[in-house]
Amino acid sequence: MSGGPDGAALVADWLASLTHVRRLSPHTERAYAATARRFLAHVEGATGRPADLALLADLTPADLRGYLAARRAGGLSARSAARELSALRTFFRHLARHRGLDSTALGRIEAPKVPKGVPRPLPPDDAIALAAAAGEAARLPWIAARDTAVLLLLYGAGLRISEALALDGSVLPLGETLQLSGKGGKVRTVVLLPQVREAVEAYARLCPWPPSAGAPLFRGARGGPLSPDVLRRSARAARVALGLPETATPHALRHSFATHLLAGGADLRTIQELLGHASLASTQVYTAVDAAQLMDVYRASHPRGG
Incomplete structure (x- = not known):
């Protein structure tokens, strides 16, 4: 050759x-x-x-x-x-x-053995506190509203960071649902809670750049698309301020969304659709998360749990 x-x-x-x-x-x-x-x-x-x-x-x-x-x-x-x-x-x-x-x-060639772990979700109060504290740390009101809105989209609607930051101004005004194009172009519909819609709309009102179709909804300080690294730094500062563990990351909010739905009685197929997972196997990891949380409660409360 x-x-x-x-x-x-x-x-x-x-x-x-x-x-x-x-x-x-x-x-x-x-x-x-x-x-x-x-x-x-x-x-x-x-x-x-x-x-x-x-x-x-x-x-x-x-x-x-x-x-x-x-x-x-x-x-x-x-x-x-x-x-x-x-x-x-x-x-x-x-x-x-x-x-x-x-x-x-x-x-x-065999792939290296990867130890199986489970996602580390946050308790509901901590997830909401993380989103709020990330906003409170910002110097400008519109940036504070932006960081809170994005993190609430991750926790309240189960979005990936990339999906939230890919939204453009055409999604406004928000309704009760939102259509997303996720991995591999797979389209799914997510439900938007009133608190999430209010946070996004509050940000849109304060943003110096009026939302418009084709332009990024969430903007950086100079008007360009918001970088995921900026969001991660904001969440990291909030995590430290609140004394939360290192696992309290933006992506953990999506895990928390799924885990809390499962704990509330949602079935795996529904969670799979809301998360945009291609296979049910990806969603089944949350059954282990839910069981792990139950064991944590058992060990902490049962006299023989330790």
Whole structure:
């Protein structure tokens, strides 16, 4: 096999297919791109050959294990290593389909064992307090209202951060439900509680940039789209101020939404639809969360619980 396109061209072609065909989230695309580029740089350095199609076809399971071992030695967790292997499998499948790559090396690599854990939800009072405190810490009233509104969307409607920040001005005025396009372009309908609607509308009234269709609803201090990192920093400061654990993150609010629905009697299928999970297996983790919370109460209250 001739060398063919270089690694950069192969990655660019793959990323274009992810954008237009698989419709992955921008965050996932960035992670996939970083993994592919790291991998190509590694095999180029390890073999002394340019990372082109010919090199990729010659790779063995040992080459791939060497890359994962180097990443683990650098501090990568088993969970992250499994994600990197998944990204590389997607990359190689694309090359097999579109470039005729004949390599079975990846198929003989087992993903690292990932310890199973359960999400750490917040009690309802803490979830609401986190949203309120994040707003109270802001210097400007409109930013305070913004941070509270976004965090209440995560807790009160189960949105992902990316989904909340992708909303534009066309969603206003809000009704009792909201249609979202989530992962993979999957459309779902979520219910908006009155408190959530009021928080978003209060922010919209205070925002210096009037909401408009096609423009981001939630804006940064200079008027651009709100960065998720800004929201995470706001939640972190609120968490510290309230003395909440490190697990009290914006994403934990979505977990809390699901867990509290389950505890209130909602069935798994309903929760699956509200969260936008592709499979019921992703939602079933909340049964473990609910059981874990019950055990915590038992241990704390029962004389023989410890």
